[in-house]
Amino acid sequence: MATSWCLTSMRNSLLKVVKFSVIQGRNTQIGENFVQRLKACTCSHLIQHRSYYDNTLTSENQKFVYQWNLLKHQFGPSPLKDSPWPRQDWKPGSKRTGLIAVKLGMYPMWTKSGKKFVTTALQIQDCNVIRYVPPDIAPGDDQTGKNAAIEVGAKNASPLYMDKGLTHKFHDACVPLKQRTVLFYVTENSAIQPGTPLYATHFRPGMYVDCCGKTIGKGFQGVMKRWGMKGQPASHGQTKTHRRMGATGGGGSPGRIWKGKKMPGPMGNKWRWTRCLKIWRINTRHNIIFVEGNVSGSKGGFVKIKDSLNNRFENDPPPFPTHYPEDGDALAEELYDEDLHEMLQESVAFEEEEEEER
Amino acid sequence: MKNYDHDNLCPGGNVRHFASQDSSGKDEPPTNSKSPSDNEVDAIPERLSPDNKAATLPAPKISLDLLRRRQAQKKDQEQVEKFITPEIYPPMGRRSKILDYLERQDCFKRRMVMDIPEFYVGSILAVTMADPHANGKTSRLVGICIERKNYGLGASFKLRNVIDGQGLEVLYELYSPLLHKLEVLKLEKRTDAHLLYLRDALPEYSTIDPDMIAIKHPPGRPVPVNDIVVKMKPRPWHRRWERYELKGLDVSGVSQSRMATVQDHILPEYKKMDLLMMYPRYDITEKERMRIEREWEVHQNELERTAKKGS
Numbered sequence: 161m162a163t164s165w166c167l168t169s170m171r172n173s174l175l176k177v178v179k180f181s182v183i184q185g186r187n188t189q190i191g192e193n194f195v196q197r198l199k200a201c202t203c204s205h206l207i208q209h210r211s212y213y214d215n216t217l218t219s220e221n222q223k224f225v226y227q228w229n230l231l232k233h234q235f236g237p238s239p240l241k242d243s244p245w246p247r248q249d250w251k252p253g254s255k256r257t258g259l260i261a262v263k264l265g266m267y268p269m270w271t272k273s274g275k276k277f278v279t280t281a282l283q284i285q286d287c288n289v290i291r292y293v294p295p296d297i298a299p300g301d302d303q304t305g306k307n308a309a310i311e312v313g314a315k316n317a318s319p320l321y322m323d324k325g326l327t328h329k330f331h332d333a334c335v336p337l338k339q340r341t342v343l344f345y346v347t348e349n350s351a352i353q354p355g356t357p358l359y360a361t362h363f364r365p366g367m368y369v370d371c372c373g374k375t376i377g378k379g380f381q382g383v384m385k386r387w388g389m390k391g392q393p394a395s396h397g398q399t400k401t402h403r404r405m406g407a408t409g410g411g412g413s414p415g416r417i418w419k420g421k422k423m424p425g426p427m428g429n430k431w432r433w434t435r436c437l438k439i440w441r442i443n444t445r446h447n448i449i450f451v452e453g454n455v456s457g458s459k460g461g462f463v464k465i466k467d468s469l470n471n472r473f474e475n476d477p478p479p480f481p482t483h484y485p486e487d488g489d490a491l492a493e494e495l496y497d498e499d500l501h502e503m504l505q506e507s508v509a510f511e512e513e514e515e516e517e518r
Numbered sequence: 519m520k521n522y523d524h525d526n527l528c529p530g531g532n533v534r535h536f537a538s539q540d541s542s543g544k545d546e547p548p549t550n551s552k553s554p555s556d557n558e559v560d561a562i563p564e565r566l567s568p569d570n571k572a573a574t575l576p577a578p579k580i581s582l583d584l585l586r587r588r589q590a591q592k593k594d595q596e597q598v599e600k601f602i603t604p605e606i607y608p609p610m611g612r613r614s615k616i617l618d619y620l621e622r623q624d625c626f627k628r629r630m631v632m633d634i635p636e637f638y639v640g641s642i643l644a645v646t647m648a649d650p651h652a653n654g655k656t657s658r659l660v661g662i663c664i665e666r667k668n669y670g671l672g673a674s675f676k677l678r679n680v681i682d683g684q685g686l687e688v689l690y691e692l693y694s695p696l697l698h699k700l701e702v703l704k705l706e707k708r709t710d711a712h713l714l715y716l717r718d719a720l721p722e723y724s725t726i727d728p729d730m731i732a733i734k735h736p737p738g739r740p741v742p743v744n745d746i747v748v749k750m751k752p753r754p755w756h757r758r759w760e761r762y763e764l765k766g767l768d769v770s771g772v773s774q775s776r777m778a779t780v781q782d783h784i785l786p787e788y789k790k791m792d793l794l795m796m797y798p799r800y801d802i803t804e805k806e807r808m809r810i811e812r813e814w815e816v817h818q819n820e821l822e823r824t825a826k827k828g829s
Contacts, residue, residue, distance in 0.1 A: 264614040503627035510655040
């Protein structure tokens with residue numbers, strides 16, 4: 161730290177001197193050359209960039225800039241101010257967008273038969289559609305070109321810490337800057353106008369969803385923890401081999417190690433899907449979805465949610481392309497699944513069965 | 519066991535419960551035979567009367583004014599603290615406040631349906647629970663609460679009893695919908711945070727008559743503390759209980775060689791008083807604590823309102 165600071169101060173003072181001399185009209189021959197050489201100094205990797213964008217702002221002004229970032233888009237030419245896009249009905253085979261949520265924690269619940277289970281609480285925070293990509297432009301994995309894509313952003317971000325090159329898409333949609341954006345592949349009939357907010361009521365209790373979270377990083381791990389290999393015994397003449405890998409493959413015939421051999425390395429910190437999780441309860445006021453079981457990731461991490469293939473929408477189609485709260489009647493604050501025991505219901509009682517007479 | 523008497527449950531212990539106060543006052547020997555039988559001295563309530571140790575000393579003369587003043591002081595000291603269930607305070611950690619709020623509200627909703635009274639570790643409870651395998655589809659258990667654990671909807675308590683010479687412990691979830699009724703047969707506190715050492719104590723300390731009649735606790739009075747000291751069975755024990763700094767445990771039977779190692783496993787005094795070490799334990803801010811207490815008050819008022827409507 162101290163060395164880098166010294167270097168920076170020395171470099172800055174030298175630059176000042178050189179610039180001054182350039183302005184004064186002296187040593188012009190070596191001046192510019194010297195500046196360039198200083199800029200490409202070998203110790204540039206040690207120099208710390210201390211001047212952030214907000215370094216000169218007071219705390220009050222920082223708050224003001226953040227709030228202005230949330231507000232200023234309302235005055236812009238929002239795409240929502242145009243005429244609304246035509247909405248189509250759900251057909252078999254059509255794909256809706258997903259959402260981005262924040263994992264809050266775990267929550268216990270009981271079924272109507274008195275069985276206890278745990279759920280994961282996922283909150284949808286400031287979720288907006290940012291961009292609709294038509295099928296001819298969409299970079300989808302579908303080669304037929306049928307699939308379009310919708311970019312969704314979540315959780316408002318401060319403009320002070322965002323690269324300006326990334327802000328254009330938010331300005332186009334007239335939404336505040338977002339911390340995370342995800343591209344969901346959809347069918348063409350479920351297109352949503354950019355700028356529309358997405359809520360937890362995009363889903364309904366009883367539906368099944370797939371969730372994707374970033375697993376907790378474990379760092380560089382050995383082979384026993386990372387892949388569950390057996391290791392070697394603790395005693396009986398073992399020398400320095402207790403948690404090692406063992407053999408890595410054949411001898412002369414391949415003459416090499418096969419690709420993809422399980423070896424020590426960094427573990428965790430990867431996006432992992434958990435499929436087919438039932439939604440038990442939805443809080444419409446705070447936009448919280450309660451999903452059965454575990455979702456990978458730590459508390460406060462981002463989670464992608466989308467429809468599972470397990471759903472049977474033929475008889476009961478979902479809100480399509482998404483739920484618009486201004487259209488229909490207001491929903492209740494808490495939406496429960498049919499099998500869930502609500503806390504205001506009476507205690508579970510087992511009925512006495514009549515004995516069969518033989 | 520059959521002829522249950524709640525006073526015999528704690529032999530040698532000094533139980534200060536108020537239900538049997540009148541009888542205990544009569545049984546006490548006269549304070550001092552030599553002391554003059556003044557009206558002032560007779561007016562002293564039994565709580566001011568000296569203990570057995572102090573009985574040998576001559577009783578002081580107290581004027582009526584001083585007596586009233588002292589009584590008033592005592593009343594001020596005995597003002598009952600407001601009871602708030604311990605499980606609604608969130609544990610320390612990186613937590614979501616909204617989720618904690620929802621969990622608290624769910625606890626209160628369950629309390630609107632089922633009456634969950636105030637109870638502590640050491641009080642005697644009777645729990646009726648739905649059981650598909652029992653006769654009449656409900657089972658009832660009477661026992662001492664030996665442990666209270668966990669937060670929010672996951673809160674649980676453990677009951678212990680000895681039935682037909684066999685020790686029995688059942689873990690109940692406080693907010694489980696299978697719970698039908700929770701009665702407090704005797705409201706009491708103990709000096710320890712948990713009574714898990716009753717497993718290795720003599721069985722008379724955890725035997726309770728299943729047909730026990732409830733002793734009513736007068737409302738508005740402080741909860742009595744039972745400072746009984748439990749005698750243990752000979753070794754082996756489940757744990758080395760002498761290492762846990764338990765007040766209600768008789769460690770006189772433990773050998774000297776074992777007691778010599780106790781000090782290595784107890785936190786030294788200077789670490790207990792260390793403010794820096796205490797700091798992370800009190801994670802809830804004062805603001806958050808006030809908010810929780812306010813929510814609890816609102817819930818209590820609602821309960822009262824519904825009770826009035828029902829009556």
